[in-house]
Amino acid sequence: MAVHDQYPIAKNKMLVDRSESVRAARQIIDELHDERVFERIDSYLRHGRKTKVLAPVKLPEVNSNALGMAYSYAIANAFGFEVEGNVFQTTEEKRDRKLDSLYRLALPPSFCGEIQSGVDYILVDDVFTTGGTLAGLRGYIHRQGGNVVVCSTIAAGQRATQKATRYDQRQMGVALAPTNDTICKLRDTLCEEYRAVDAVFCEGLRYGLQQLTEQEARFVSSQARTIRRYRGSVSEEFARKILETRSPGT
Template sequence: MDEQEAIRAARQIIDEIHDERIFDLIGEYVRFGRTTKVLAPIKIPGVNTNALSMVYAQATANIFGYEVEDRVFQITSEKRDRKIDPMLRLALPPVFAGEIEAGADYILIDDVFTTGGTLAGLRGYVHRHGGNVIVCSTLAAGTRVTREATRYDKRQMGVALAPTNARVRDLRNALGDEYHAVDSVFCEGLKYGLQQLTEQEARFVSNQARTIRTCGESVSDWFAGKILAARSPEI
């Protein structure tokens, strides 16, 4: 499928599944009178067009009269893109490059919310370079994300990216006296700590920690080994 065919297919998918009320919700976060851009985690041109994100970003920009930022790219990681294993995706956070306009507001757009790592990484990149992320929106979310959202409106209109207070407590309880050791492993291996995990990533770490503890193993050693293995050339 060439690029134009991919874009046409993406438009058809968006027309079929998108709820127009999302634009009303996005509009509640817009700060009029400020420079605002729409940004999607687009891969480097010629590598992966990510048509769904591109088309959704352009549709959002058209609604509000903004521009799609085309100077920021996600540097592809073939190992990460081809895997759905949450540990591998956690151990290989996305890397971004390109120019962010300091002081500008950004609406982040993506196709599917799974663990939230891509959006969280892009948000961090924007903030580190002086921009402001005002809202994030995706076309769909995985079943793990929406499992606890039983009402239709909640499934359609918002799920948690940052960990809830309950999730933070659960993570601390699951790690127990190894909390700081695991945090150090993450800071050393991933360059960010447990406080920067998304809701779904924190859920995964909590569940894994309980399983590891049941087996009598060290949680920090397990995560250190998994991070090292994920980055090895053999995978």
């Protein structure tokens, strides 16, 4: 998607020319979207229940990206649902511009706005990278009594689709929650330090290893192997890196 000639306009120009940015976002969605995605989303819906579509967009005065918003309206129009327009991502740091997975881990997104208890939500976003934003928004919704039935993005990064060799596998879905195999590999990698690393995450990030996404868990596992080989204590190194990443000016 990033190589599409309209991507810079849709991704970065909302604050400069809203109408042109939205037009570019709609063009990208029209050209990249597969109708089978609607069928996949429909299979998760609980028909007869009130359902809303929600994208983790930032507050209007700082949001420069039209893609998530445009995709939320595309999904809502396809099913006759309402777009939730009163919930926003309030994280100031530009996580979507940071390729470093530890940076994204150490700066989880935060949200504001009221979630309606008992309502089903379809979460949408532009690109699935590590899944941290969608996972954070899902937790925010569930804590307020809402229910997330399915998540959908326009595209997914190469790390998320690396095991999907066929086009239809890449198009139809990647894992948000960690698989049992990934968690088992993480436990095996951390060995006796699993509890210590889990405590570091709970203290520094407010959630433990079980709440990581599939891509985040793979990253922690790969980092743990490197740390153990060259630096010794995995928990101490993660604690140091998290504090360093969260420090002002980073």
